[in-house]
Amino acid sequence: MNPKAVAMKYKAYEDHAPKVIAKGSGEIAKKIIQKAKEFDVSIFQNAELTDMLMNVEINEEVPAELYKAVVEVFIWLHKTEQKAQLSK
DSSP: OOOEEEEEEOOTTTOSSOEEEEEEETHHHHHHHHHHHHTTOOOOOOHHHHHHHTTSOTTOBOOGGGHHHHHHHHHHHHHHHHHHHHTO
């Protein structure tokens, strides 16, 4: 199986929309995932969304038609971070 990975960032009150900051398949995807783990970044898995985000260029904003799906990722991330804080 050839893994794929897409990394996004979003700064509230600075960015209009989330941006793709890294993407790749195979070895590049493995390195993106490895870096996320090294920096304790939560990893959300959704093959369909990843495939769609692979079409977005690096440093480009996520297109409006993907906002709903990406918002769900950021909501999940926020909840995951809250749970981690409560367990400390």
